[in-house]
Amino acid sequence: xxxxxxxxxxxxxxxxxxxxxxxxxxxxxxxxxxxxxxxxxxxxxxxxxxxxxxxxxxxxxxxxxxxxxxxxxxxxxxxxxxxxxxxxxxxxxxxxxxxxxxxxxxxxxxxxxxxxxxxxxxxxxxxxxxxxxxxxxxxxxxxxxxxxxxxxxxx
Amino acid sequence: xxxxxxxxxxxxxxxxxxxxxxxxxxxxxxxxxxxxxxxxxxxxxxxxxxxxxxxxxxxxxxxxxxxxxxxxxxxxxxxxxxxxxxxxxxxxxxxxxxxxxxxxxxxxxxxxxxxxxxxxxxxxxxxxxxxxxxxxxxxxxxxxxxxxxxxxxxxxxxxxxxxxxxxxxxxxxxxxxxxxxxxxxxxxxxxxxxxxxxxxxxxxxxxxxxxxxxxxxxxxxxxxxxxxxxxxxxxxxxxxxxxxxxxxxxxxxxxxxxxxxxxxxxxxxxxxxxxxxxxxxxxxxxxxxxxxxxxxxxxxxxxxxxxxxxxxxxxxxxxxxxxxxxxxxxxxxxxxxxxxxxxxxxxxxxxxxxxxxxxxxxxxxxxxxxxxxxxxxxxxxxxxxxxxxxxxxxxxxxxxxxxxxxxxxxxxxxxxxxxxxxxxxxxxxxxxxxxxxxxxxxxxxxxxxxxxxxxxxxxxxxxxxxxxxxxxxxxxxxxxxxxxxxxxxxxxxxxxxxxxxxxxxxxxxxxxxxxxxxxxxxxxxxxxxxxxxxxxxxxxxxxxxxxxxxxxxxxxxxxxxxxxxxxxxxxxxxxxxxxxxxxxxxxxxxxxxxxxx
Ligand SMILES: Cc1cc2nc3c(=O)[nH]c(=O)nc-3n(C[C@H](O)[C@H](O)[C@H](O)COP(=O)(O)O)c2cc1C
Ligand code: SF4
Ligand code: SF4
Ligand code: SF4
Ligand code: FES
Ligand code: FES
Numbered sequence: 001x002x003x004x005x006x007x008x009x010x011x012x013x014x015x016x017x018x019x020x021x022x023x024x025x026x027x028x029x030x031x032x033x034x035x036x037x038x039x040x041x042x043x044x045x046x047x048x049x050x051x052x053x054x055x056x057x058x059x060x061x062x063x064x065x066x067x068x069x070x071x072x073x074x075x076x077x078x079x080x081x082x083x084x085x086x087x088x089x090x091x092x093x094x095x096x097x098x099x100x101x102x103x104x105x106x107x108x109x110x111x112x113x114x115x116x117x118x119x120x121x122x123x124x125x126x127x128x129x130x131x132x133x134x135x136x137x138x139x140x141x142x143x144x145x146x147x148x149x150x151x152x153x154x155x
Numbered sequence: 156x157x158x159x160x161x162x163x164x165x166x167x168x169x170x171x172x173x174x175x176x177x178x179x180x181x182x183x184x185x186x187x188x189x190x191x192x193x194x195x196x197x198x199x200x201x202x203x204x205x206x207x208x209x210x211x212x213x214x215x216x217x218x219x220x221x222x223x224x225x226x227x228x229x230x231x232x233x234x235x236x237x238x239x240x241x242x243x244x245x246x247x248x249x250x251x252x253x254x255x256x257x258x259x260x261x262x263x264x265x266x267x268x269x270x271x272x273x274x275x276x277x278x279x280x281x282x283x284x285x286x287x288x289x290x291x292x293x294x295x296x297x298x299x300x301x302x303x304x305x306x307x308x309x310x311x312x313x314x315x316x317x318x319x320x321x322x323x324x325x326x327x328x329x330x331x332x333x334x335x336x337x338x339x340x341x342x343x344x345x346x347x348x349x350x351x352x353x354x355x356x357x358x359x360x361x362x363x364x365x366x367x368x369x370x371x372x373x374x375x376x377x378x379x380x381x382x383x384x385x386x387x388x389x390x391x392x393x394x395x396x397x398x399x400x401x402x403x404x405x406x407x408x409x410x411x412x413x414x415x416x417x418x419x420x421x422x423x424x425x426x427x428x429x430x431x432x433x434x435x436x437x438x439x440x441x442x443x444x445x446x447x448x449x450x451x452x453x454x455x456x457x458x459x460x461x462x463x464x465x466x467x468x469x470x471x472x473x474x475x476x477x478x479x480x481x482x483x484x485x486x487x488x489x490x491x492x493x494x495x496x497x498x499x500x501x502x503x504x505x506x507x508x509x510x511x512x513x514x515x516x517x518x519x520x521x522x523x524x525x526x527x528x529x530x531x532x533x534x535x536x537x538x539x540x541x542x543x544x545x546x547x548x549x550x551x552x553x554x555x556x557x558x559x560x561x562x563x564x565x566x567x568x569x570x571x572x573x574x575x576x577x578x579x580x581x582x583x584x585x586x587x588x589x590x591x592x593x594x595x596x597x598x599x600x601x602x603x604x605x606x607x608x609x610x611x612x613x614x615x616x617x618x619x620x621x622x623x624x625x626x627x628x629x630x631x632x633x634x635x636x637x638x639x640x641x642x643x644x645x646x647x648x649x650x651x652x653x654x655x656x657x658x659x660x661x662x663x664x665x666x667x668x669x670x671x672x673x674x675x676x677x678x679x680x681x682x683x684x685x686x687x688x689x690x691x692x693x694x695x696x697x698x699x700x701x702x703x704x705x706x707x708x709x710x711x712x713x714x715x716x717x718x719x720x721x722x723x724x725x726x727x728x729x730x731x732x733x734x735x736x737x738x739x740x741x742x743x744x745x746x747x748x749x750x751x752x
Contacts, residue, residue, distance in 0.1 A: 020469070022451035027393075027432060061453040061610075062434035064393055080355040081550075081600045082512045082586055118437060118604060120394050121358040123586070124207050124510065124518035125170050133396040135169060 007032055008043040017048050022058060026065050034070040034113075041067075063117065071106045071113040073151050076130040079116040082123035091127050092116070094141035098148055111152065159197040161238060162216040166279060168203030168365060169397050170519075171210035175227055176200065179211060182230030187238075196238055199288075202366015204279035205520035206266060209249065214279070219260035222247040252516055252538050265535050266517055271498060273506050274322075274359075274482040275522045278366030283401050286408040289369040295414050297488035298373050298380075302422040305488075307337060307381040314381075314484070316492035318504035323349055323440075323477030324555065324581050324657075326503070326570040335464040336474040337382040344384035345473040346375050347449070347463075348481055350391035350398070351433050351440040354553030355604060356584030359508040360478035362520050364391070364398035367482065368405035372415065372428055374476075374484035379426040382474055387426060390445050392433035402430060437608035441656050442475040444610065455610045456656035477582070479508055499525030503569035507580070513549075513587040514541045523568075530564040533587060544589040548672070552581025554601045554608075555661030557668025558594060577668045579661065593690035594673040595680055599627040601665035609658060616659030619650040623666055631691040635681040640670060689751055695736055696752050701726035703748035710740035710749065 001009065011028040015021035025048070029040050036059050045052035059065040066074075075095065079088055092114070096102055099112050106113040122128035125137035129144070136147055165171075165180050180200055187193045204212045209223035213233065220243055222233065229247060236242045248257045249264060261267050272278075281288035289295070301310050315330030336344065348371055352360040364371065375387040391399055406428055409415040417425045431449050438444050439454035446468050448454035467473025483505060487495045496504040503525040509532065511518050516538030523532060529549060533539070540546050548558040557578035559566075566572050570580050588597065602624040611617045626643050629635045647663030654660045670677055679685050686694040699710070699719075704726040711719040711727060718734050721727030729740070729749075741749040 019451040020449060023431070023434065023448065027434065058451065058453050061455075062436050064433075064435035080604060081597070082356060084600065085513065085592070117394075117435065118608065119353060119355040119357070121352060121361045122169065123356050123358060123512035123584070126512070130394060135396065137170065138174075 004033070004037075004040055005043060008040065008047055012044070012047040019048075019050065022048065022050065022055065023062075026055075026059055030065060034072065034074060035066040035068060037067075037069070069106060069110075071111050073111060073131050074113045074115060075148075076115045076117040076120075078118070078120045078122070078126070078128045080119035080123075082119075083127040086126040088127045090141050091129070091139050091144050094144050095148065098145045112148070159195060161196045163196060163198045163233075163238075164201045164214040164216065164279065165198065166202075166204050166210060166212040166214075167200035167283075168207065168210075168279075168362065170203065170207035171212060172397075174211055176211045178227035179213065179225055179230055182227045183213075183234065186231045186234040190234060190239065192234070192238065199282050200284075201280055202278040202283050203362045203520060205275065205362075205522075206517065207519040208517050212279075213247075214261065219262050221249055221258070221261040221264065223249050265538065266521070269527065269531055269536050270522050271506050271524050272522050273486050273495075273498075274363060274370075274479045274508050275366070275520065276486065277370065278362060278520075281367070283366050283368055284404050286369060286405065286412060286414075289367070293485075293489055294369055295373055297485035298376050298414070299420055300488055301377050301380055302420055302424055307383070310377060310381045310488070311337060313492045314487060317487045317495040318492075318499075318502075319480065319483055319487060319495070320503060320570060321477055322479035322483075322507065322582070324552070324579070326580060329476065329480055332464065332476070333378060333381050333474060335462070336384075336472050339465055339472040341472050343386070343469075343471045344382055345468045345471060346378045346382070346384050346387040347442075347445070347468065347473055347475045348375055348387065348389040348478060349440060349442065349445060349475050350389055350395070350478050351437075351445060352395075352478070352582060353392060353437040353440055353608075354555075354582050354584045355601070356510060356512050356550070356586040357553060357582045358510045359520060359583050361395050361398050362510075363478050363482050363508070364395070365401050368398075368401045369409065370485055371402075371478055371481045372405055372409055374481035375428060376415065376419065376426045377484055377488065378474060378476065378481070380424055382472070384472075384474070385425045385427070387428040388431055388449060388468070389428060390431045390433060390439070390449060393435065394433075399430070399432070406430075436610075437604075438610045438656070438658055441658060444656070445475065446473060453610075455612045456658075458655060479583070500567060500569045502571055507568070507583055509583045509585050511537050511585050511587065513585075514544065514589040514592070515539070515587040516541055525569045526567040528565050528567055529559060532568070532585070533564070537587070540587065540589050544591065546587070547590050547592060548588045548594065548597075550586045550588065550597065550601075550665070551584070552579030552661075552664070553584050554605050555579050555657065555664055556581045557664045558588070558597065558672060559668075560672045577664065577671060579664065591688050591690070593631075593686050593688045594669045594676050595627060595631055595686075596690050598665045598669045599624065599631060602627060602662070605658065605662040609662075613653075613655040613659060615650045615653040616655070616662065619646055619654075620659070620662050622646060623650070623663060627666070630677065630680045631686070632693045633680070633684040633691070637678070637681050639681065640677055644670065685752070692736055696731050697729050697734055697736065697738070697741060697749055698731075698752050699727050699729055700748050700750065703746050705746055705748075707745070709743050709745070713739045713743045715739060 213222040319329045320326040444454040444456040463473040706724040718730040
């Protein structure tokens, strides 16, 4: 069994094959692989006896269940009103020029993906962003680069 | 908590944690140890104090001293001066921005004076990761009382009498909802806590879950008891990692104490809670969509009836309540409906938590009695507008709400009053705007949000909101006409009347309320092609004042598109048709001759 097969198999064993467990299983794959590849979707469909198109249709409804390859660290910058009022654009520019990619793209080394998202509930500390499960607030063009530098240097 | 003489509370809310509260805690503990005081003074990490603007916050009990913007290096001085010598560290105290006076304790801060804390009662007071502290503040007493002394119907009657209305936005009477769910017979029923908070500007539910997760678990168990449900599910958005962590800890501790699980407190009542995580879809906050998402389906709303109370999760009777609604329940049981319903207004009892954000001095969380006016919230508690600017509007109710203005400042805030003035209570986000904000752009912002978050199931919402957005975009580009304003209005009405769920039924509100309250501003955009607050880039014009220009040529040499003409020592002129509005000229001019119009 390859890694992905085992991952899907274990997740299904843990949660069960009922339809209501589809989201937790998809989320489990995302945790490990950061996106849902076609192969992963087919494996889940098979293990749970749900049509693959249905699994795909469900996944694409949710913005956190990506079906495009993502980097190890997915950066989600809040673009909603308070963050926008507090200079979210400058933050995006700083990230883009530091990582040399645009919003929606992934770095060649597959380490980072930049995305935008809606309100993260940290509006009083705007601008805010998520890097995987970590929240960063009151960003400045300088602080955001420091944060990402640390991610880039760690291994 | 009794054995200690003094307590040092450190805010462990996300805002303060992000800026060093853990290092502060360690340093305080080290300093106490160095002085041999660790048995007398307890250091506690708590939930958010609501004063995040000036975090990290450190509060000392019993005297309520309130230190702001504390740094790890300040720990030693706090112990040395305050704890040992009894002298407050003046430089860390809060200064009232209006009166310019130093305020020595939280009881005298305008921010806290007008507030009554029910849902937030424990936030900032107890360590949310320690169930003993929750129990020490009457925690799980309400559940005990219900199980031992009250019939399910008696509990429902108490909640009905309290007048509590759902805090998730709709304002539906909670007791009535519980009664429906209890009357529907089934072999399995569910209690669901809606923690999918996603309104722009809202962070009340996150703060409650981070600061006092047990209050929600206790209330869910009480609800389960009234309706005969033994399963609870918390649906929480994945964007809230700290709240998720705190809930997991709380569930584990409650199980260990026998407060969740089988035969709770020897009563024979079983109840357990599990968690489900959202995956970045705002519409899943709508209760039918939330239920479908829990079932593993696309989170699309469905028509009500059937209401979840009849046929919800897995087709079984399900009661969905919001986090803040739940957080009120234990207090109502402990203190009685008669105590609760005297707070607030006749039809909206109790308090409401609001999240203040935007151009206001004290951003953060507040909880005030229903019926408090916007003026009190913005000026007395919120400390007024940032940088001495002029108040322009406050947006309440997120993408379902509207912009309220100067003339609404004295409206007492409750469910019905806000509806009457074209906004909504919503979940409680308040975004304050000042004179620099363009209201057409604000409306466009909300529509951008709705277009993205619409699930696409019904046409008026999917297509209609897109059209609204395009019209607003056209106006901010300076290409709008007066007819477009009528079109906006008509289309808004159609979308409201024909959409399937609450998202589409309320999404035009930001457009309608800004047209209603800021008609002049729309007119300026479509007739004069001007943006009065200078926000719409397409409508800005850089002009050179010939009186002030000395003809130094600096601007012309810096213009990237060479659109500034003029001879040396003569007034220069910008060719506005060619100008790309980069602002370089204005930055360079040493004589302030260039301005935006
Ligand atoms: C688009 C949309 C989003 C919603 N989002 C939330 C939410 O994030 N949290 C919430 O408690 N209620 C939300 N609601 C309201 C819920 O449908 C439901 O009324 C509420 O959870 C009931 O709880 P309550 O009676 O305690 O307020 C939303 C409604 C709509 C139409
Ligand atoms: S109104 Fe909008 S969000 Fe609601 S069901 Fe229709 S398309 Fe979906
Ligand atoms: S820089 Fe200012 S003063 Fe000099 S030519 Fe331009 S507008 Fe005139
Ligand atoms: S704003 Fe930029 S493009 Fe326009 S006149 Fe000034 S320098 Fe030139
Ligand atoms: S608007 Fe960015 S966190 Fe709320
Ligand atoms: S996070 Fe510390 S006061 Fe709000």
